[in-house]
Amino acid sequence: MHESPDEHALERILGKNEEMAEHNSDHFQRSKTCVFNLMSAPGAGKTSLLEATLRSTKKQFTSAVIEGDMVGDLDADRIKALNVPVYQISTGRSCHLDAQMVGRLLHAESIVATQALFIENVGNLVCPAEFPLGEFRRVVLLSVTEGDDKPIKYPVIFRNCDLVVFTKCDLLEYVNFDLSAAEKNLKALNPKLKTMRVSSKTGDGIYEWINWLNSQMTEYQAQLKNEHHVHHAAH
Amino acid sequence: MHEATIAQSILNIVTDRLKSVGVAACALSVEIVLGEFRNVDPESLSFAFDSMKDFCPATSNCRLDINVINASALCSENAHNYRPVAELAYRCPACDGGIAKMVHGEELDVVNLIIEVADEEKKHARIAG
Numbered sequence: 001m002h003e004s005p006d007e008h009a010l011e012r013i014l015g016k017n018e019e020m021a022e023h024n025s026d027h028f029q030r031s032k033t034c035v036f037n038l039m040s041a042p043g044a045g046k047t048s049l050l051e052a053t054l055r056s057t058k059k060q061f062t063s064a065v066i067e068g069d070m071v072g073d074l075d076a077d078r079i080k081a082l083n084v085p086v087y088q089i090s091t092g093r094s095c096h097l098d099a100q101m102v103g104r105l106l107h108a109e110s111i112v113a114t115q116a117l118f119i120e121n122v123g124n125l126v127c128p129a130e131f132p133l134g135e136f137r138r139v140v141l142l143s144v145t146e147g148d149d150k151p152i153k154y155p156v157i158f159r160n161c162d163l164v165v166f167t168k169c170d171l172l173e174y175v176n177f178d179l180s181a182a183e184k185n186l187k188a189l190n191p192k193l194k195t196m197r198v199s200s201k202t203g204d205g206i207y208e209w210i211n212w213l214n215s216q217m218t219e220y221q222a223q224l225k226n227e228h229h230v231h232h233a234a235h
Numbered sequence: 236m237h238e239a240t241i242a243q244s245i246l247n248i249v250t251d252r253l254k255s256v257g258v259a260a261c262a263l264s265v266e267i268v269l270g271e272f273r274n275v276d277p278e279s280l281s282f283a284f285d286s287m288k289d290f291c292p293a294t295s296n297c298r299l300d301i302n303v304i305n306a307s308a309l310c311s312e313n314a315h316n317y318r319p320v321a322e323l324a325y326r327c328p329a330c331d332g333g334i335a336k337m338v339h340g341e342e343l344d345v346v347n348l349i350i351e352v353a354d355e356e357k358k359h360a361r362i363a364g
Contacts, residue, residue: 009344010252013244013267096237126274127237152324156274159334188319188326188333191311 017131020099024134027106028117029227034220035117036213037133039157040141041150042123045167047075048200049141049209050118054082056210057116061217064114066105068097068122075120085110096127099134116217125150129157136220143168144175148182151189159189163196165209170199241275241343242283246294248345253293259353262297266347270304272319272340277301306340 012018028035038046047067054063064085067076071090079086087108089101102119105111119135121128138161142150145168151158158164164186166179179197186193196212198205249262269275284299308319312332319325319334326333 008346009268009342010348011248011345013241013248013343013345016244016247094237094240098240130237130274152321155319155321155325156272159272159337185324188324191333191335 014130017099020103021132021134024099024103024106025136028134028136029224031112032221032224033111033114033117034217035119035133035135035137036216037119037121037128037135037138038141039121039125039128039138039161040123040143040167041125041146044123044141044143044146045200046120046123046141047078049165049167049198050120051078051082052198052200052203052206053118053210053213054079054084056206057213060210060214061115062113063116063118064110066097066102066111066117066119068101068120070095070122085114087111091122095122095124096131097121097133098131102133116213125154125157129154129160137162137216139163139165141165141167142182144172144177144179146177148178148185151182151185155189158186158193161190161193163194163212166195166197168199168201169197169204170202237274238276238279239283239287242280242287245284245299245345246287246291249294249297249348250291252348253350256350256352260350261293261295261353263349263351264298264300264347265345265349266300266302268302268304268342268344268346270306270340270342272306272337273343275343277303302346304339304342307338308334308340309336309338311335 040046050065057063065079066087066089067079068089068091069075070092073088076086076088087105089097091097111117119133140157140161142164144166183195186195196205196208198209245265245267249265253260253262269277280301281299288294288297306319307316309316310327310330310332312327312330315327315329317327
C-alpha cells in the first residue's frame with residue numbers, strides 16, 4: 001500500500017504484518033471471499049452502514065462480518081439481530097486490528113463460505129491505516145458531522161484507501177460541512193479516489209454503495225479467474 | 236498508540252538478527268528511516284522503544300536512531316516534484332495538483348544495525364542486508 005520503501009532497507013518494520021496480510025489474502029482467494037476493510041473515526045456510522053447494507057443485499061450475495069472493538073460486543077449484537085454470521089475481535093488495549101488477529105478466523109465456517117466479508121475496524125483514523133489485513137478493498141467513512149478538514153488532518157488513511165463514503169448526509173442541512181471542499185481535499189491526496197454520499201437512516205445513496213460493492217465483487221472474481229488461468233498456463 | 240507495536244517490531248528484528256549471528260552478541264544501535272507520511276510519532280516511538288528494550292539483555296543498551304524522511308511527491312497536473320504539506324492541503328504549490336505518486340515519505344524500515352560480539356577482542360561488526 002505504501003509506495004516508497006527505502007532502497008537501503010535491511011527489513012521493513014511492519015513486514016511481519018504485511019506477510020500475514022498476504023497469507024490472509026491467499027486464504028480469502030481460495031475460498032473466493034471478497035473482503036472489505038471498513039475504517040473511520042469512532043461514531044461515523046460503520047455499523048449503521050453495515051446494517052443498511054446487509055438488509056438490502058440478502059438476496060444478492062452472502063455476507064459475514066468481523067467486528068473489531070477495543071471492548072464489548074455491542075456492534076456484533078446489532079449484526080446478529082439481522083441473522084448474519086458475525087465474529088467479534090476484542091482488541092483489548094490495541095487501537096486497531098492487525099493481520100494476525102484476522103488470521104485466527106480464516107478457517108471459521110461462515111467466513112470460508114461467504115461471498116462478501118466486511119471487517120469493521122476499530123474506530124480510529126490513525127492506526128488502522130498502518131495495518132493491512134488481507135482485504136481486497138479499503139473503505140473509509142467520513143460523517144458530515146465531523147468536518148470537511150478531516151482529510152487534511154489524517155492524510156495517511158485517506159490517501160491509502162479505495163473509496164470514501166460520506167455518511168449521515170441527511171444531516172447536511174444542519175451542519176457546516178462543505179462537501180465540495182472535502183472532495184477537493186481528498187482528490188489532492190489521491191486524484192483517483194472515488195467518493196459517494198449516503199444516509200444509512202433515510203437510505204439515500206445506499207443503492208449506489210451497493211452497486212459499488214457488487215462491481216468490486218465482480219472485479220475480484222474476474223481477477224481470481226485470470227490468475228487461475230495464468231496459474232494453469234504455467235503448468 | 237501503535238508506536239508500542241512498532242517498537243516491539245523493531246526489537247524483534249534486532250533480536251532475530253542477533254540470533255542469526257550465531258555467537259553471543261548484543262545490539263549497540265539500530266537505525267531506522269521513518270517517512271513523514273506514515274502515522275508514526277518519533278518521540279512516542281523513542282519512548283516506547285526505551286521502555287521496552289530492557290526486557291531483553293541483548294537489547295538493553297541499544298540506541299534507536301530515527302531518520303525522519305520528508306515527503307516528496309510528483310503532482311498530478313505537471314509531474315512537479317514537491318513536498319506535500321498540510322498548510323497547502325498537500326497540493327502542489329506551483330499548479331495546485333494533487334499527489335500522483337509519492338516518491339519519498341512512506342518509509343518505515345530498519346536500515347542499519349550495529350552489534351557488539353562478545354569475544355575477548357570486543358570486535359564491532361556491522362550487519363549488512
